[in-house]
Ligand SMILES: *[C@@H]1O[C@H](CO)[C@@H](O)[C@H](O)[C@H]1NC(C)=O
Ligand SMILES: *[C@@H]1O[C@H](CO)[C@@H](O)[C@H](O)[C@H]1NC(C)=O
């Protein structure tokens with residue numbers, strides 16, 4: 001069983017990776033960042049199953065059984081009616097490898113998965129949605145919780161990663177909402193707004209300093225994880241990372257072309 005604290009710790013690792021561009025390889029198959037609507041395959045971590053292996057896949061802090069397979073009798077059971085049927089028609093269990101595929105991922109499918117090969121091995125994999133957002137300095141940006149309404153027992157935690165630590169900037173517990181905008185030397189003061197209908201967080205008059213990783217952890221019935229990579233650009237003419245690279249390459253090409261033309265001019 002995984003506790004809320006463990007989940008937070010694992011999530012911190014996700015953010016750490018995200019922020020330092022070191023996602024691949026370092027933590028192996030423990031972390032999967034996906035976009036809404038993606039499919040993902042969770043690896044059982046075994047290359048080969050043995051004849052009498054029994055494989056279980058469990059989901060969430062409450063460790064709900066969602067899929068099971070006995071290799072001996074080649075019997076697979078998908079419990080896709082659990083948790084309000086959120087996994088219905090979305091699960092496939094590979095009878096050769098025991099890996100679990102989830103298709104058409106929504107916020108409801110994020111969180112922690114446990115793959116257990118009884119008496120042999122087990123793996124915990126964290127699945128989170130990752131949104132990349134690019135916003136112009138001075139604008140407001142809304143980080144969308146993906147919820148349409150929030151209930152009494154939904155706990156919504158917004159965090160920001162600064163100086164290698166996750167700082168809670170806003171929290172909603174029961175009917176209380178708190179925005180901690182004097183954390184980090186008050187840099188967010190009067191600039192954070194939590195929507196009391198959807199739990200979405202708005203950052204007003206964003207500065208380049210505000211760029212980085214924001215995280216949403218929802219505990220309670222709607223348990224889910226979401227990460228936001230926010231980049232802030234200076235003027236209408238600049239842009240996100242990819243565009244910045246393209247621009248750099250383009251200006252390098254223009255530079256090279258200019259030199260070639262100059263040399264050609266001089267020679268002739
Ligand atoms: C699953 O894990 C096995 C063993 O670690 C590895 O050989 C295989 O490439 C993995 N498959 C995927 C899709 O990651
Ligand atoms: C697998 O085997 C175990 C023990 O024999 C049994 O309890 C379980 O129901 C079986 N599951 C499937 C999916 O056949």
Ligand SMILES: *[C@@H]1O[C@H](CO)[C@@H](O)[C@H](O)[C@H]1NC(C)=O
Nearest residue numbers: 068070072073074075076077
């Ligand atoms: C497969 O598992 C299900 C549920 O555990 C069980 O009802 C069924 O009899 C099993 N079938 C075989 C062929 O073992």
Ligand SMILES: *[C@@H]1O[C@H](CO)[C@@H](O)[C@H](O)[C@H]1NC(C)=O
Nearest residue numbers: 052053054055117118119120
């Ligand atoms: C797991 O190990 C226990 C004790 O060693 C044994 O009783 C049990 O049958 C094993 N289960 C499987 C599925 O191999």
Ligand SMILES: *[C@@H]1O[C@H](CO)[C@@H](O)[C@H](O)[C@H]1NC(C)=O
Nearest residue numbers: 175177193194195196197198
């Ligand atoms: C939500 O916030 C608005 C203004 O920010 C306020 O008027 C409204 O009463 C609040 N609703 C609830 C349910 O707290």
Ligand SMILES: *[C@@H]1O[C@H](CO)[C@@H](O)[C@H](O)[C@H]1NC(C)=O
Nearest residue numbers: 137138139204205206207208
């Ligand atoms: C936005 O923030 C800058 C400092 O970062 C400040 O100079 C400016 O007045 C702010 N604009 C608004 C509309 O609050």
